[in-house]
Amino acid sequence: MIEEILALATREIKKWVKNPFLLLMMIIQPIIWLGLFGKAFNLTGLVKIDTSKLPPELTQLIGQQIGQLINNTLNSMFGTTDYFTFMSAGMLSVIVLFTAMFSGMSIVWDRRFGFLNKVLVAPIRRASYILAKVFSSVLRALFQSLLIFSIAFAFGLKPGDAFGPLDMLGAFSALFLLSLGLSSLFVALTVRIKSHEAVMAVANLLNLPLMFTSSAIFPIKQMPDWLQAVAHWNPISYSSDAVRKFILHSQAGLDATQLLIDFQFLIAFAAAFTIIGIMLADRGLRKG
Amino acid sequence: MSAIQTQDLTKKFGKLVAVDHVSFSVKEGEIFGFLGPNGAGKTTTINMLTTLLKPTEGSAAVAGFDVEKEDSEVRKAVGLVPQDLTVDEDLTGMENMLLQATLYHVPKSTAKPRIMEVLSLLGLADAANRKVETYSGGMRKRLELAEGLIHYPKVLFLDEPTLGLDVQTRVMMWDYIRKLRDEQKITMFLTTHYMEEADTLCDRIAIIDFGKIIALDAPHELKQSLGGDIVEIAVENNNLDMTDALASLPSVKEVRNRNGVYRIKVERGEEALPNIIEKVLQKKIKIGRVSLTEPTLDQVYLEYTGRTLRETEGSREETMRMRRYISRVRQ
Numbered sequence: 001m002i003e004e005i006l007a008l009a010t011r012e013i014k015k016w017v018k019n020p021f022l023l024l025m026m027i028i029q030p031i032i033w034l035g036l037f038g039k040a041f042n043l044t045g046l047v048k049i050d051t052s053k054l055p056p057e058l059t060q061l062i063g064q065q066i067g068q069l070i071n072n073t074l075n076s077m078f079g080t081t082d083y084f085t086f087m088s089a090g091m092l093s094v095i096v097l098f099t100a101m102f103s104g105m106s107i108v109w110d111r112r113f114g115f116l117n118k119v120l121v122a123p124i125r126r127a128s129y130i131l132a133k134v135f136s137s138v139l140r141a142l143f144q145s146l147l148i149f150s151i152a153f154a155f156g157l158k159p160g161d162a163f164g165p166l167d168m169l170g171a172f173s174a175l176f177l178l179s180l181g182l183s184s185l186f187v188a189l190t191v192r193i194k195s196h197e198a199v200m201a202v203a204n205l206l207n208l209p210l211m212f213t214s215s216a217i218f219p220i221k222q223m224p225d226w227l228q229a230v231a232h233w234n235p236i237s238y239s240s241d242a243v244r245k246f247i248l249h250s251q252a253g254l255d256a257t258q259l260l261i262d263f264q265f266l267i268a269f270a271a272a273f274t275i276i277g278i279m280l281a282d283r284g285l286r287k288g
Numbered sequence: 289m290s291a292i293q294t295q296d297l298t299k300k301f302g303k304l305v306a307v308d309h310v311s312f313s314v315k316e317g318e319i320f321g322f323l324g325p326n327g328a329g330k331t332t333t334i335n336m337l338t339t340l341l342k343p344t345e346g347s348a349a350v351a352g353f354d355v356e357k358e359d360s361e362v363r364k365a366v367g368l369v370p371q372d373l374t375v376d377e378d379l380t381g382m383e384n385m386l387l388q389a390t391l392y393h394v395p396k397s398t399a400k401p402r403i404m405e406v407l408s409l410l411g412l413a414d415a416a417n418r419k420v421e422t423y424s425g426g427m428r429k430r431l432e433l434a435e436g437l438i439h440y441p442k443v444l445f446l447d448e449p450t451l452g453l454d455v456q457t458r459v460m461m462w463d464y465i466r467k468l469r470d471e472q473k474i475t476m477f478l479t480t481h482y483m484e485e486a487d488t489l490c491d492r493i494a495i496i497d498f499g500k501i502i503a504l505d506a507p508h509e510l511k512q513s514l515g516g517d518i519v520e521i522a523v524e525n526n527n528l529d530m531t532d533a534l535a536s537l538p539s540v541k542e543v544r545n546r547n548g549v550y551r552i553k554v555e556r557g558e559e560a561l562p563n564i565i566e567k568v569l570q571k572k573i574k575i576g577r578v579s580l581t582e583p584t585l586d587q588v589y590l591e592y593t594g595r596t597l598r599e600t601e602g603s604r605e606e607t608m609r610m611r612r613y614i615s616r617v618r619q
Binding site: 003004006007008010011014015018019112113114115117118119120121122123124 | 338339340360363364366368370371372373374376378379383386387388390391392393435609
């Protein structure tokens with residue numbers, strides 16, 4: 001069974017790697033995202049005070065005490081005084097969401113081109129096909145997150161002073177769980193859909209709400225109560241939080257309690273949707 | 289043992305009965321043709337026999353295994369060459385074949401030699417490491433056929449194997465299909481719209497319409513069932529009328545003499561012709577010209593399915609699929 005999954009996943013990856021246009025778009029897209037959201041949407045910049053324009057007698061007071069106050073507020077809201085860093089960490093999860101959304105698209109094409117039938121008449125488990133789709137999508141998502149992380153770093157992401165390779169590993173395990181769950185979710189949604197327009201509609205319906213009801217680009221604490229309630233059920237909040245905690249790892253240490261909650265939620269999410277995906281595969285892929 | 293055996297095989301989609309209590313059997317090593325208008329139930333039948341669809345009623349066994357209860361055994365024993373081109377254009381012929389080999393659990397050690405064997409059999413060995421993009425329509429179709437052969441199937445299902453191909457490529461495909469039957473002893477079940485394809489290729493033909501089999505026999509017998517062949521004999525001396533003499537011959541059904549050209553309706557024309565000629569020569573009449581015309585399978589098909597044009601509901605998807613297919617196969 002593992003061989004079948006590998007062979008089918010390799011096919012997906014080969015198709016993807018052999019398409020230079022897709023690869024190019026994949027590099028350009030994160031740059032646009034980071035530029036637009038990270039720099040144009042600079043929330044912390046709004047409350048920064050430009051001390052050079054203040055009368056000299058106030059500079060001392062504003063620069064130190066009020067500045068301190070603002071920084072404290074920012075820290076409690078965002079966990080950092082730099083919105084770009086806050087947002088980049090969340091953007092890693094958003095990119096995972098965007099990649100996963102289209103994991104189901106290739107099923108529609110396989111169905112249209114008859115490849116699905118060929119897989120279904122072969123003496124293999126139907127779950128192999130689904131898992132191959134999910135794994136290739138996870139691989140793509142993680143690769144793209146890695147890319148966006150490197151670009152964010154070049155654009156001025158400021159990791160915590162104790163940030164190290166282990167934090168990187170921690171952040172990417174959170175992203176792995178998120179992409180496993182989301183890819184399975186979207187694959188499960190598309191097993192029975194026969195037109196790619198419908199897949200686009202489903203993806204477009206879900207992407208922005210999922211992004212804005214999470215803590216990916218805006219802190220949960222500042223949301224209205226009802227939105228907070230939604231955000232607490234959104235897996236992207238948990239992965240954003242975990243990734244952010246690892247990236248901002250400072251000498252003060254990691255918040256182990258919150259990380260444990262994040263990972264518990266993400267593991268439950270990934271496991272549940274992978275199982276649902278496999279269960280739907282057998283009945284959903286069969287026609288009639 | 290029959291390669292395929294069905295008993296009252298039925299598939300309903302809601303109220304529509306796509307396949308209606310169909311029973312037939314296909315012998316081992318036979319090339320069996322399935323003819324019928326669009327929407328007659330050909331592909332639905334193939335889908336049930338290859339375990340893609342569950343029958344609503346009735347039963348079917350392929351290679352001795354029940355399609356419902358032993359579906360995984362059936363899948364191991366059959367190969368499907370689908371109507372669509374499913375080979376991946378971005379991959380090479382070899383890569384396509386290797387994927388197929390994995391899906392059919394052909395061990396790694398034997399996969400490559402087997403692939404080369406199948407590819408040479410179909411004249412694709414030289415193109416094995418080229419991307420499928422560079423293949424012609426006929427080569428793609430043959431690669432599709434090669435994929436269906438990877439696991440030594442006992443029964444091969446071919447859904448419209450030569451659709452959209454030019455005449456040369458089509459004749460070549462026929463040769464390959466015959467070769468596979470003769471050399472590999474594979475039973476072939478094929479659907480087609482081309483009458484001459486069914487006529488030259490198939491040992492037996494079933495005509496299916498509105499989900500029911502309305503005729504099933506060897507092509508020759510089906511043509512005979514239309515009422516026989518036409519023999520025409522032109523004699524050089526028309527003084528002596530032979531109409532009654534010829535009509536008295538066994539198997540002759542009707543004789544008409546029009547100015548020395550006898551038009552004789554006869555069963556099994558090729559067997560009756562020597563007797564007819566002998567009879568004419570006995571009367572010391574010189575023959576100027578003889579012709580024997582068999583009815584074509586086209587006539588048989590129209591006789592059974594009627595001449596009315598089918599205004600079946602064509603789905604947008606079906607039309608798109610067809611256009612895409614034709615444009616790819618004609619590359």
